[in-house]
Amino acid sequence: MTSRPVRIGVQVQPQHASYEKIRASVLELEQLGVDILFNWDHFFPLSGDPDGLHFEAWTELASWAELTTRVEFGTLVNCNSYRNPDLQADMARTIDHISGKGTGTGRFIFGTGSGWFERDYDEYGYEFGTAGQRLDALAEALPRIESRWQKLNPAPSRDIPILIGGAGEKKTLRIVAKHADIWHSFVSADDLPRKLDILREHGESVGRDVSEIELSNEPRRKDLRIADQLREQGVTLFTLGISGPDYDTRVVKEWLAWRDTQNA
Known part of the structure; x- marks a missing residue:
């Protein structure tokens, strides 16, 4: 078992609420x-009324950078298709600096993925293409982002x-092996060992020790x-x-208590 501490992240889904409510929930x-x-x-929105209240991710994150003082934060996950890679890097760097107020060290996490929600593409004028094409674009974008930084x-x-x-x-876990500090998934506990074996194989092929990657x-x-x-x-x-x-936090409190027992 890894020696990393257990951490709890909460995705405050930016749907069906005013920004005032989102802001209060973040605090x-x-x-x-x-x-x-x-x-x-x-x-x-991804659930409920498909035309309900909704806010854009990156501008919201800049607000969180000023609003918060301790937590790390980011998008789970950024859609690589929606913004030029060099622009993504610059936006991330800027939010990183905003969040470092008073300490000089930012708290931003660059969460990213290849994109999947076709309505976003259609209504905002992006080419949807295929899943493989979107993953190839992500693989091409990450070196540009890292270079721009x-x-x-x-x-x-x-x-x-x-x-x-x-x-x-075939593609995603190879990108993870090459670039990720954190790998995020919905993989079940039963299937995770097999996925980790594949990740290790990709790590060997790209020359990376994937034990460095937080799961x-x-x-x-x-x-x-x-x-x-x-x-x-x-x-x-x-x-x-x-x-x-409503942003019900009752389940969050239960998981925070569990985290504390794990880290004791």
Whole structure:
């Protein structure tokens, strides 16, 4: 089992609520002791009324950078298709600096993926293409992003952690092996060992020790028994999604208590 501490992330889904409610929920979650806050990078709700209230991810994150003082935060996950890679790098660097107020070290996590929600593409005028094409575009974008971080003035305040979401065995896990500091998935505890074997094979092929990569998971059922099973497989970052209009934090409190027993 890994020696990394268990961390709890909460995805504050930017749907079906006013920004005032989202803001209040972010403040509450930081006060409760959550380790990481996430949103998602979509333009429309993913559940409930498909035309309900919704906000854009990156501008929201800039607000969180000013609003919070302790938590790390990012998008779970950014859609690589929606923005030029060099622009993504510059936006990430800027938010990193905003969040470092008072300490000089930012708290931004660059969570990214290849994109999948076709309505976003259609209504905002992006070419949807195929899943393979979108993954190829992500593989091409990440070196540009990493290169741009080396050129920006000022540079990022720290080595911005890269979180990559997805579990595709041929392309996604190879991208994870090459670029990720954190790998995020919905993979079950039963299937995780097989996926990790594939990840290790990709690591060997790209010359990376994949034990460096933190394992992140969002259990499809918020059941602490599942969390125990995933923990045995090496998962240390657990993410819970909560949605507007209410952003119920009761389950978050239960998982924070479990985290504290794991880290005692």
